[in-house]
Amino acid sequence: MSDAESDALHARARAFVSGFERGAPMSEPFDALAADLARFQARRIPGYARLCAARGVDPARVARAADAPCVPTDVFKLARVAAFPEGGARATFLTSGTTLGARGRHELRTTDTYDAGAVAFGRWALSGDLPAAPVVLSLVARDPASSLGHMVEAFRRELGGGDGGCAWDGDVLDLAWLDEQVARAGARGRPVLLCATSFALVMLLDALDGAPFPMPAQSRVMQTGGFKGKTREVEPRELRARAARALEIPERRVVCEYGMTELSSQFYEAVAREPGAPHGLYVEPPWARVVPVDPETLEPVRDGEEGLARVEDLLNVDSAFAVLAQDRVSRAGPAGFFLHGRSAGAPPRGCSIAIEEMTS
Amino acid sequence: MTDAAREERAWSVVRAARAIAKDEALRARVAESTGLSREGVDLVFDRCLELDPRVEEVRALAAGAAPAEAVLVLLSSTVPTAALRALALARAASARVLVRPSRREPHFAAALARALAEPGVALAPDLDVAGFAAGEVHVYGRAETIARVRALARPGVLVRAHGPGMGVAVVETAGDVALAADALAADVVPFDQRGCLSPRVAFVCGDAARARTFAEALFDALLRAHARVPRGALAPEEREGARRWAQAAAFAGEIREGAGGAVSISEEVLVPPPGRHVHVAFVETAALPAALARLAPHVTIVGTASGAPAPGAPVHARAARLGEMQTPPLDGPVDRRVA
Numbered sequence: 222m223s224d225a226e227s228d229a230l231h232a233r234a235r236a237f238v239s240g241f242e243r244g245a246p247m248s249e250p251f252d253a254l255a256a257d258l259a260r261f262q263a264r265r266i267p268g269y270a271r272l273c274a275a276r277g278v279d280p281a282r283v284a285r286a287a288d289a290p291c292v293p294t295d296v297f298k299l300a301r302v303a304a305f306p307e308g309g310a311r312a313t314f315l316t317s318g319t320t321l322g323a324r325g326r327h328e329l330r331t332t333d334t335y336d337a338g339a340v341a342f343g344r345w346a347l348s349g350d351l352p353a354a355p356v357v358l359s360l361v362a363r364d365p366a367s368s369l370g371h372m373v374e375a376f377r378r379e380l381g382g383g384d385g386g387c388a389w390d391g392d393v394l395d396l397a398w399l400d401e402q403v404a405r406a407g408a409r410g411r412p413v414l415l416c417a418t419s420f421a422l423v424m425l426l427d428a429l430d431g432a433p434f435p436m437p438a439q440s441r442v443m444q445t446g447g448f449k450g451k452t453r454e455v456e457p458r459e460l461r462a463r464a465a466r467a468l469e470i471p472e473r474r475v476v477c478e479y480g481m482t483e484l485s486s487q488f489y490e491a492v493a494r495e496p497g498a499p500h501g502l503y504v505e506p507p508w509a510r511v512v513p514v515d516p517e518t519l520e521p522v523r524d525g526e527e528g529l530a531r532v533e534d535l536l537n538v539d540s541a542f543a544v545l546a547q548d549r550v551s552r553a554g555p556a557g558f559f560l561h562g563r564s565a566g567a568p569p570r571g572c573s574i575a576i577e578e579m580t581s
Numbered sequence: 582m583t584d585a586a587r588e589e590r591a592w593s594v595v596r597a598a599r600a601i602a603k604d605e606a607l608r609a610r611v612a613e614s615t616g617l618s619r620e621g622v623d624l625v626f627d628r629c630l631e632l633d634p635r636v637e638e639v640r641a642l643a644a645g646a647a648p649a650e651a652v653l654v655l656l657s658s659t660v661p662t663a664a665l666r667a668l669a670l671a672r673a674a675s676a677r678v679l680v681r682p683s684r685r686e687p688h689f690a691a692a693l694a695r696a697l698a699e700p701g702v703a704l705a706p707d708l709d710v711a712g713f714a715a716g717e718v719h720v721y722g723r724a725e726t727i728a729r730v731r732a733l734a735r736p737g738v739l740v741r742a743h744g745p746g747m748g749v750a751v752v753e754t755a756g757d758v759a760l761a762a763d764a765l766a767a768d769v770v771p772f773d774q775r776g777c778l779s780p781r782v783a784f785v786c787g788d789a790a791r792a793r794t795f796a797e798a799l800f801d802a803l804l805r806a807h808a809r810v811p812r813g814a815l816a817p818e819e820r821e822g823a824r825r826w827a828q829a830a831a832f833a834g835e836i837r838e839g840a841g842g843a844v845s846i847s848e849e850v851l852v853p854p855p856g857r858h859v860h861v862a863f864v865e866t867a868a869l870p871a872a873l874a875r876l877a878p879h880v881t882i883v884g885t886a887s888g889a890p891a892p893g894a895p896v897h898a899r900a901a902r903l904g905e906m907q908t909p910p911l912d913g914p915v916d917r918r919v920a
Contacts (some may be wrong), residue, residue, distance in 0.1 A: 268832040275831035295829045299849050516821035519828070529821075545828065564821065 237508035255286035258542040265304035291543035297325035304539040314368035316482045335485045340379040342506040346489035356406040357385035360417035373416045407437035418446040441474035485536035504557040508535040587643040590672040597696035610688040617813040634911035641912040646673035651716035658685035659775040679705040746881035748780035751891040762798035764904030771907045774855040792863035800844040807841030822854035
């Protein structure tokens with residue numbers, strides 16, 4: 222659907238992306254677009270206007286990104302967070318189910334901005350240094366409501382030239398298909414970009430049962446997500462080592478991604494691009510920031526201190542510019558941030574039921 | 582074992598509780614361990630401790646307790662006085678009871694067990710579930726704790742779980758909202774709302790305006806209650822959860838926050854964390870059963886002005902008058918969900 226005001230904001234957001242791709246300076250200050258987004262969202266989204274009012278923030282006076290109140294991810298499960306009329310979404314991404322009703326919804330009026338950012342930063346983190354376009358193989362379940370699935374499909378289209386596909390056949394991982402794709406890629410001198418959730422990666426490694434599954438030269442893995450709700454967890458370092466060993470690629474080519482349904486931007490470890498970059502340190506694109514905040518005051522904490530992740534995402538034009546995630550993070554200055562796992566919020570104590578138990 | 586013997590063992594727990602109920606030093610220790618204010622501890626000792634049950638209640642409690650070779654009782658910290666009912670149930674089931682108090686709040690259960698002074702009752706603060714050879718384990722606490730106990734229990738040992746839950750209030754169309762608000766505040770305050778009976782959601786039958794009137798009255802009632810019985814200290818993670826909920830509530834509807842707690846209001850249900858936080862949702866009477874059904878697995882008790890079951894209330898949930906949700910009769914477990 223057309224919306225001139227929103228279109229203009231999208232164009233400004235995409236200018237950040239295209240500038241990044243050209244290696245050019247930012248098209249405008251981050252705070253300038255952030256403030257305009259906050260004002261736009263307060264005008265169009267009644268809930269955001271209420272939140273601003275409750276926090277004593279006059280949207281007309283928002284001048285910096287930090288001034289904009291943040292929307293907890295929980296809200297996406299409770300209310301519509303969209304600056305356009307119902308029925309106007311080009312795509313709707315859903316979070317995992319809850320026992321209290323509808324899944325969290327993130328509606329996108331257009332996917333152009335989302336795709337531009339995902340592809341640009343994904344290319345930088347995962348494949349920009351490759352001499353040939355990778356074949357993009359996905360261990361992400363087919364689900365039109367999955368933002369991760371949508372992103373990986375965009376990778377296949379834009380980074381892989383349309384080559385690749387998904388290894389899931391229903392609920393079964395099709396190892397034979399995967400093997401064939403890897404062999405074909407190798408024969409054509411192309412690396413593989415294997416995109417997987419952590420859980421699916423464990424399934425693959427379990428299925429391989431110690432047998433090698435060598436990837437073509439320069440291949441890499443994009444790994445994302447944790448094990449929330451699953452019965453089995455594998456420590457990140459162990460998983461990375463196992464994956465690298467089985468796929469016969471350097472550990473530095475197992476790249477972790479951090480994103481969520483409620484955002485339009487993603488963050489990556491820089492390990493495949495920067496020789497000195499450590500695993501665990503996530504870098505931000507110029508159009509998104511992660512600010513650790515005190516869980517009670519929601520004010521930024523000092524560098525090195527842990528706080529809840531307040532994500533400022535210029536690409537979230539029609540939803541929430543500032544999102545309060547449930548993950549604990551700390552900053553390493555301008556270099557990036559570390560993830561410290563999910564915050565329990567108020568962990569269950571004794572007899573009183575915790576929100577997490579009702580929403581998991 | 583005769584029914585009379587089982588009843589008598591349950592009554593012995595009540596008598597032991599009467600013996601320690603006025604112990605000032607005990608109350609002080611419980612305040613320190615739970616974080617409840619001293620006034621909050623006095624409230625739960627004076628109002629929630631089941632010191633004067635009716636004969637038929639204890640008879641029902643004893644009759645409902647299946648005989649067991651021995652019972653190991655694993656207590657949680659959030660409702661210290663729950664040890665009375667837990668031990669009464671255990672004693673009704675068996676002459677041999679081992680009590681493992683919560684590490685966070687061991688004082689009340691320990692004092693109660695000592696006051697019982699019966700050879701068949703022993704404190705076992707370090708007993709591992711896997712070391713309990715035969716009988717039943719009565720475990721009180723969160724889902725993770727229960728799962729761990731089930732995994733550790735030896736084959737043949739029956740685990741009876743009393744898991745997490747919450748209360749729900751219903752303000753029906755004919756009800757006086759001001760009276761209902763006062764009564765509900767009296768239910769919210771005990772244990773700083775950390776108990777499995779503690780109401781956290783109130784459904785107001787009617788429109789947004791009526792719900793807002795109720796919410797404002799409830800907020801004021803909580804503020805007055807705080808002046809008499811101050812809210813205790815919330816742990817950092819509890820404060821974090823409260824902040825997050827408040828942010829979401831402000832988006833979804835309205836919220837008023839104050840020293841006495843917070844009350845949010847919206848058409849959607851937004852379950853707040855404990856700490857004297859209540860969400861008020863307005864609902865048409867015809868839609869009430871569906872609204873209750875969505876929360877049903879988690880609801881232990883539904884309060885109404887009359888005490889009669891609300892339309893569509895979960896069958897397992899106790900029914901109580903508003904103002905009496907934290908004082909159910911001593912006729913069995915507070916939580917009637919099958920576990």
